[in-house]
Structures are given as structure tokens and as C-alpha cells.
Amino acid sequence: xxxxxxxxxxxxxxxxxxxxxxxxxxxxxxxxxxxxxxxxxxxxxxxxxxxxxxxxxxxxxxxxxxxxxxxxxxxxxxxxxxxxxxxxxxxxxxxxxxxxxxxxxxxxxxxxxxxxxxxxxxxxxxxxxxxxxxxxxxxxxxxxxxxxxxxxxxxxxxxxxxxxxxxxxxxxxxxxxxxxxxxxxxxxxxxxxxxxxxxxxxxxxxxxxxxxxxxxxxxxxxxxxxxxxxxxxxxxxxxxxxxxxxxxxxxxxxxxxxxxxxxxxxxxxxxxxxxxxxxxxxxxxxxxxxxxxxxxxxxxxxxxxxxxxxxxxxxxxxxxxxxxxxxxxxxxxxxxxxxxxxxxxxxxxxxxxxxxxxxxxxxxxxxxxxxxxxxxxxxxxxxxxxxxxxxxxxxxxxxxxxxxxxxxxxxxxxxxxxxxxxxxxxxxxxxxxxxxxxxxxxxxxxxxxxxxxxxxxxxxxxxxxxxxxxxxxxxxxxxxxxxxxxxxxxxxxxxxxxxxxxxxxxxxxxxxxxxxxxxxxxxxxxxxxxxxxxxxxxxxxxxxxxxxxxxxxxxxxxxxxxxxxx
Ligand code: C2E
Ligand code: CA
Ligand code: CA
Numbered sequence: 087x088x089x090x091x092x093x094x095x096x097x098x099x100x101x102x103x104x105x106x107x108x109x110x111x112x113x114x115x116x117x118x119x120x121x122x123x124x125x126x127x128x129x130x131x132x133x134x135x136x137x138x139x140x141x142x143x144x145x146x147x148x149x150x151x152x153x154x155x156x157x158x159x160x161x162x163x164x165x166x167x168x169x170x171x172x173x174x175x176x177x178x179x180x181x182x183x184x185x186x187x188x189x190x191x192x193x194x195x196x197x198x199x200x201x202x203x204x205x206x207x208x209x210x211x212x213x214x215x216x217x218x219x220x221x222x223x224x225x226x227x228x229x230x231x232x233x234x235x236x237x238x239x240x241x242x243x244x245x246x247x248x249x250x251x252x253x254x255x256x257x258x259x260x261x262x263x264x265x266x267x268x269x270x271x272x273x274x275x276x277x278x279x280x281x282x283x284x285x286x287x288x289x290x291x292x293x294x295x296x297x298x299x300x301x302x303x304x305x306x307x308x309x310x311x312x313x314x315x316x317x318x319x320x321x322x323x324x325x326x327x328x329x330x331x332x333x334x335x336x337x338x339x340x341x342x343x344x345x346x347x348x349x350x351x352x353x354x355x356x357x358x359x360x361x362x363x364x365x366x367x368x369x370x371x372x373x374x375x376x377x378x379x380x381x382x383x384x385x386x387x388x389x390x391x392x393x394x395x396x397x398x399x400x401x402x403x404x405x406x407x408x409x410x411x412x413x414x415x416x417x418x419x420x421x422x423x424x425x426x427x428x429x430x431x432x433x434x435x436x437x438x439x440x441x442x443x444x445x446x447x448x449x450x451x452x453x454x455x456x457x458x459x460x461x462x463x464x465x466x467x468x469x470x471x472x473x474x475x476x477x478x479x480x481x482x483x484x485x486x487x488x489x490x491x492x493x494x495x496x497x498x499x500x501x502x503x504x505x506x507x508x509x510x511x512x513x514x515x516x517x518x519x520x521x522x523x524x525x526x527x528x529x530x531x532x533x534x535x536x537x538x539x540x541x542x543x544x545x546x547x548x549x550x551x552x553x554x555x556x557x558x559x560x561x562x563x564x565x566x567x568x569x570x571x572x573x574x575x576x577x578x579x580x581x582x583x584x585x586x587x588x589x590x591x592x593x594x595x596x597x598x599x600x601x602x603x604x605x606x607x608x609x610x611x612x613x614x615x616x617x618x619x620x621x622x623x624x625x626x627x628x629x630x631x632x633x634x635x636x637x638x639x640x641x642x643x644x645x646x647x648x649x650x651x652x
Pocket of ligand 2: 539
């Protein structure tokens, strides 16, 4: 049943419309003025509008744009007394899908015009992939829901939903699989809500759900929890399971804000908080989040500036060979020297740089600084044997010209490539093992060493690990931390050491803080280690002193040796 609202004072025209739509398919409602129509449209939806334009535009106090702007999201057919091309064009510009002459509605003309208007409006306002309302229609529904909620004194919840790991699914399983996941997720979110609620797709992997007629905020939480549960179920794509999960931010009308733009912004801030706490959960908006979101936006602008002004410096942490106590290398770790806030650690800006697409220019600065530093300082001071490891983020590993780029810096600084090492995480390599193989081979041919960082936190295929030209595995510091107290962690550390030996790779333990951890690693024949036990990362000019101290410590007799010698 297609419900059509007919607007006009002309009884003759109404009769003509009634005759043209005299079928069980159509249900007609009539109002005489645009004001009445506007009131009715605030209360309920219609499938289509037929508006007697000559009549409506006469003396009702609305101008043309305002008139049709009101009905922008309802498929509309305008009726005119006489056809005039300029008027017809203008009507379409203002949102009418078609214009018909009143005396020519028969022969199914009006019927076809209405059905076409409905499908055209559908194409303009619905997302083709998921069939959900798009951003434009969502705003219309939101404004409508706000009016309704205000009228009945209820509450409205706006849920901002963003998928975790969607990019990963898209990158590893392909775009078609990505599309299937989006369609499935859309259906699942839809299934968690009532028919009268709106679910829209904003674009990408972002959705909005409007839950109206709420009595208490508790039920918004119930809906959100249901969405988290359902969307987190694996999606089967051609026999493979793709798993994504939602991060949901919730803003309430009228409690948090009374404006539609603001509600979306607040829900977005809450969503960001949900992501920060690990994803796959929901968060209600709290005023202190706004600050966090604003700071984040402020920081983004500042970060761009900082890259232009080169406000970054590298600190270096020594890596020690446990068999003889020698310092064999340094890991370069970036810091942002913010003019007002002082030294900002990488965890606070690297993820932001990735999100904002700034990782490549930032990575350039880091590589330049590391290569220049290796060449300048340490070569001059005779510490030639030290290699320096630079961390590469997944985004840098994705770029096609990474290899050229690294070679350029090596050539430009006249560096011995063997002095350079790169650290890559498991997930950035495993994302596309084929292209990883070729990039890693290129690096290895150039003489650059490759270490897999944070090993144990991702999932590596052993088959691939064997094929990649690698130099070392670095055991993530989360395992080293509890290696003494947690049986699982000590088992993992032992396994990684054994795996590295089996694959003919070096193994490095990071985050070593205590004598006990060190003893455990030595006992299990872990060759290399770094951590605060030896030294925290220090500025370049302090490196020689740190190395001197470590080598002194090694040369000095340990308490045991003294006792043995006594
Ligand atoms: P990561 O590569 O796993 O670096 C090791 C982190 O552990 C460093 O934190 C280091 O300061 C810290 N650490 C070292 N020894 C100990 C210890 O004994 N105990 C504890 N609790 N921590 C220790 P930092 O410098 O804050 O860097 C954090 C992360 O930021 C790095 O983790 C890396 O993923 C990223 N990062 C740092 N510099 C760069 C860079 O130049 N480029 C890229 N792409 N990422 C970087
Ligand atoms: Ca690292
Ligand atoms: Ca690590």
C-alpha cells in the first residue's frame, strides 16, 4: 500500500488525482494547505506527496524553496495547470521528482510518476550497498525524531557505531568480502532495533542508529549491548570467517544536547572513547570526553604543524648481548618536543598520525634523523659496530616506494646499510604476505636487517615466517613483564626462543626491568635483551656515556665473581 498525501484546495484537482489513483495500491490523504501538510508530516510519514503547485504557491506565505524544502525527503510530484519548462526545471531543483499537467493525469500517468518518484528518491536517499538510509536522510529522520521526542517528552538515543578491524578484513580478504561484511552488519544492527527506529550508514564502516521512545537510558544500553553481541559474531565469506566488532558511542536527547549536529558530534566523541578502551563495547557520552575529542582534534592540527617544523627527536635504547655483555645495537624511539607541553611519548601521537595519514611524512623525518645520527655522531666517536633499529608502522610498510625511500636515505647519508635495522610488527607483514616477501627481500638485498617487533601479540603463519628473509624476533614486553610470575608467559617466552632458534633467527627480549627476568632469559638462552634494567631510551648525546657505563658494569666483577675470587 502506497500512502499518498495530496495537498491543494482545488476540489477538481483532488477528484482528478482520486480518479487517476483509483486502485487498491494507493491510499490517499488530503490536506488543503502547506501549513497543515507540514504539521502532519511532523507526525507521520507518507510514501509520496502530490502537490497542486499553482494553488500551493498562491498566497500561502511560503516561497518556492521553503515549500519544497519541507518535503525534500518525501518523493514528490507537482501538479501544474499548464506546462512551462522553466517552472518544471525549478521544481526539480527544489526537490520535486516530476511535474505533471493536471488535465493529463489519466492513462496511469500519475501512477507511473509516483512510482518513479519513489524509486528515484530511494536511490538518492538510500545507500546502494546496504539499502539503509544515507547520511542526508539520516539527518532528516533525526530532526523528525527530535521533534517527536520533544512533543511527547520522551528520550531519544543516538548511537554512533564504528567497526573495529574492518580495514583489516578489507585489506586481507578483499573488497568483496568487505562488502559482504558491511551488508551483514547492516542487517544485524537493523535486527536489534524496532521497525520504527532508524539505522543509517554514514559511509565507510560507520553507522548511526536512532532509538526513539526511550523511557530510561537503561534501554539504550540494552540495545547497544545487543548490537555489540550480534555484530561481533563472525561473518562467513566464501568459507572463511571474518570477524569485526563495533565501537559504539551514545548521546541522549535532550539530556546531552538538543541539536542534531551536536548529538552526532558527542556520540562520535563517545565512540572514540569506546575505541580507546579496546573497542567492542559502548560508551555513553560524558562531558569530559568532549574535551578529549577536542584535544584530539587540536592535537591533529598541531601534529601537522610539528611535522612541518620538525619538532621530533629520537631517543635511543641500547640492546645488550647477554652472552658477553656487549652493547650491540640501539633502538631509535621517537618523541615529540611540543613547544608548550614538553616531551610527548609516541603512544600519544603515532596512532593519531596513522589515523590522519601523516605517518609517511613523519616516518621520513624519523628515518632521516636516524640515518644522519648514525653517520654523524657514533661513527665519529668510533662506535661503528652499533646498528640502529628504526620502527616502521604498518602504514609505512604499505607504501610502494618504501624500499627506494630507505635506499635514498642510506645513499644520501653515505651510511653502511648493515648499520640499519627496521622493526616491523607481525600484523603489518602478515596483512599481505606476498608483497611483504618482496619488500623484505629487497631490504635484505640492500643489507638492511629486519626484526619482527612485538612478537607473540599478532598471529603469524609459520609457513610465512620461514619464507621471509628475517634477522630477529623481538619478544613483546608484555610477556617479559610477568615471565617470573605467570606460567603462561614464561611458556610463551621459551617457545619464542625455541622458534627463533629453529628458524635460525636472533631473538631479542624487550622490557627487561629486573635481575630475575634477566636470569630467566639467560637460563633459556635468549641472546639479546633491552630494557630499563640496562637503560631507558636516552637522547643521542647521552648514548656514549650510557654505553660506557654498561661496558664498565660488564667489566667489573659481579658479587658472585668477587666471592669466588676471594
Ligand atoms: P615498541 O617498539 O615496542 O618500543 C618499546 C617501548 O618500550 C618503548 O616505548 C620503550 O621506551 C619502552 N621500554 C623499553 N624498555 C622498557 C622497560 O624496561 N619497561 C617498560 N615498561 N617499557 C620499556 P615508547 O618509546 O613509549 O614507544 C612506544 C611505541 O611507540 C613503540 O613500541 C613503537 O610501537 C612506537 N614507536 C616509537 N617510536 C617509533 C617510531 O619512530 N616510528 C614508529 N612507527 N613507531 C614508533
Ligand atoms: Ca620496537
Ligand atoms: Ca614492542
